[in-house]
Amino acid sequence: MSAPSGKLTDLPEIAGIAWAYAVNPLIFRSLVAQGYRDHLVLAALALGIAVSVIVLVIFLLLRKAMAGTGAPPPPADRPTASPKFTDLRELAAYVLAHAAGMAWGFIVNPLIFRSLIAQGVRYLMPIGLALSIAVSIVVLLLFLFLRKAMAGSDQPT
Secondary structure (H helix, E strand, C coil), X not given: CCCCCCCHHHHHHHHHHHHXXXXXXXXXXXXXXXXXXXXXXXXXXXHHHHHHHHHHHHHHHHHHHHHHHCCCCCCCCCCCCCCCCCCHHHHHHHHHHHHHHHHHHHHHHHHHHHHHHHCCCCCCHHHHHHHHHHXXXXXXXXXXXXXXXXXXCCCCC
8 A cells, every 4th residue: 555645744753753852851850740750661651652643643644635636546447446544454564663663762762871871971852852763764664664564465555
C-alpha cells in the first residue's frame, strides 16, 4: 500500500517531537515537585504510548484527507478495487517500529545521558534533540521496512 505523495504527513511526527520538548518537561517537573520521583519511568512510558497513538491517528487522518489526489481510476473495463485506508499489517509495522524506538529511549538514552553527566556535560538539550531526531528517523525507516516486509506478495507497498 503506497502512501499518497506529499509532506503533510510529516506534521504528526514533528508535532510529537515538539510535544516531547515543550510539554513533557513541564509534566516531569510537576511530578518531581509533587514527590513522584519514583513514578517518572511509568509516566514517561504512558506519555510515550499516548503520543505514539495520537501521532498515528493524526497521520492516518492526514493520509485519508490527501488520498483524494491519487491516480486516476482504471479504465471502465476493469473492476475497481475498493480503496483500503490501512490494514492490520501496516498498523503492526507502526507499533513494532515505535516499540523499538521506545525501547531505545528507555534503555540506551539513560546510559548516554548518565555518561555525559558523569563527564561534566550540563547542557543536554541539543544532545537530546539530536538523539530524538535520530531515533525518529530510524523509527520511520524501520516502519517503512517493516511495512514493506509485512505486505503480502499480492499487495503493492
